[in-house]
Amino acid sequence: MSELSEHVRRNRAFWNEQADEYAALGRRAWAAAEPSWGVWSVAEAQLRMLPSDLDGLDAIELGCGTAYVSKWLADRGARPVGIDNSPAQLATARQLQAEHGVDFPLVMGNAEAVPYADASFDFAISEYGASIWCDPHRWIPEAARLLRPGGRLVFLVNAPLSMLCLPDEVDGAAGDRLLRRYFGMHRFEWADDESVEFHLPHGELIALLRSCGFDIDELIEVRPPADATTSSRYVPLEWARRWPCEDVWKASLR
Numbered sequence: 001m002s003e004l005s006e007h008v009r010r011n012r013a014f015w016n017e018q019a020d021e022y023a024a025l026g027r028r029a030w031a032a033a034e035p036s037w038g039v040w041s042v043a044e045a046q047l048r049m050l051p052s053d054l055d056g057l058d059a060i061e062l063g064c065g066t067a068y069v070s071k072w073l074a075d076r077g078a079r080p081v082g083i084d085n086s087p088a089q090l091a092t093a094r095q096l097q098a099e100h101g102v103d104f105p106l107v108m109g110n111a112e113a114v115p116y117a118d119a120s121f122d123f124a125i126s127e128y129g130a131s132i133w134c135d136p137h138r139w140i141p142e143a144a145r146l147l148r149p150g151g152r153l154v155f156l157v158n159a160p161l162s163m164l165c166l167p168d169e170v171d172g173a174a175g176d177r178l179l180r181r182y183f184g185m186h187r188f189e190w191a192d193d194e195s196v197e198f199h200l201p202h203g204e205l206i207a208l209l210r211s212c213g214f215d216i217d218e219l220i221e222v223r224p225p226a227d228a229t230t231s232s233r234y235v236p237l238e239w240a241r242r243w244p245c246e247d248v249w250k251a252s253l254r
């Protein structure tokens with residue numbers, strides 16, 4: 001454990017604490033007839049985070065949590081592996097695997113240093129997993145290492161603009177003022193919990209992806225559906241109707 005970097009250690013403790021509360025969301029997602037994504041539960045038909053040709057592909061979910069995304073991959077004929085940094089989150093994932101009679105490898109580890117050989121996978125995905133809890137300068141090169149040429153990377157993150165408008169208090173909601181710098185944004189810590197997140201400006205993320213050998217296929221700035229009534233703890237519905245709060249990135253390894 002001592003070799004873990006500070007943010008990985010802190011995020012492990014944080015997610016071990018959150019796991020009980022998080023299990024209900026995982027259970028609902030495992031049982032869902034159709035995938036939906038993010039704070040507005042946007043339908044898979046709209047975001048297309050899961051390619052239509054997953055059958056027979058080797059896939060990895062980086063920061064799988066309760067592993068419902070891996071379950072959706074398995075439903076589509078892929079051979080998923082889920083890696084997560086929190087034993088407690090993986091315990092929920094294993095419980096849900098048993099309840100659903102679905103089995104795939106669940107690896108306890110850090111998505112910045114994955115114990116698989118180079119070019120082991122055709123598809124990598126992260127929904128608010130490694131994509132926000134790992135340092136992008138570590139996990140994106142690692143995703144590139146793990147993918148075969150032509151392999152695809154898809155991930156969902158908070159949009160940079162929403163991160164600029166969130167107050168430091170962990171339960172605060174985004175307002176209509178820019179509270180921090182855009183240029184240089186990278187590591188985020190909150191006033192009242194121990195977690196550490198990472199968010200880059202769009203230009204830096206594009207440069208990083210390209211320097212790791214990825215071509216960018218699509219960036220979707222997610223909008224709440226017209227009939228959305230729910231509100232995220234962090235982003236009021238009216239905020240998200242005016243400004244981007246979530247981004248879907250899709251990239252392919254050259």
Ligand SMILES: C[S@@+](CC[C@H](N)C(=O)[O-])C[C@H]1O[C@@H](n2cnc3c(N)ncnc32)[C@H](O)[C@@H]1O
Nearest residue numbers: 015063064065066084085086089110111129133
């Ligand atoms: C919000 S959950 C997202 C996962 C999944 N989509 C879900 O909702 O269950 C974030 C997950 O990222 C994991 N995580 C944080 N840092 C990680 C790291 N360095 N390596 C692998 N997983 C990590 C946490 O343990 C947590 O389970």
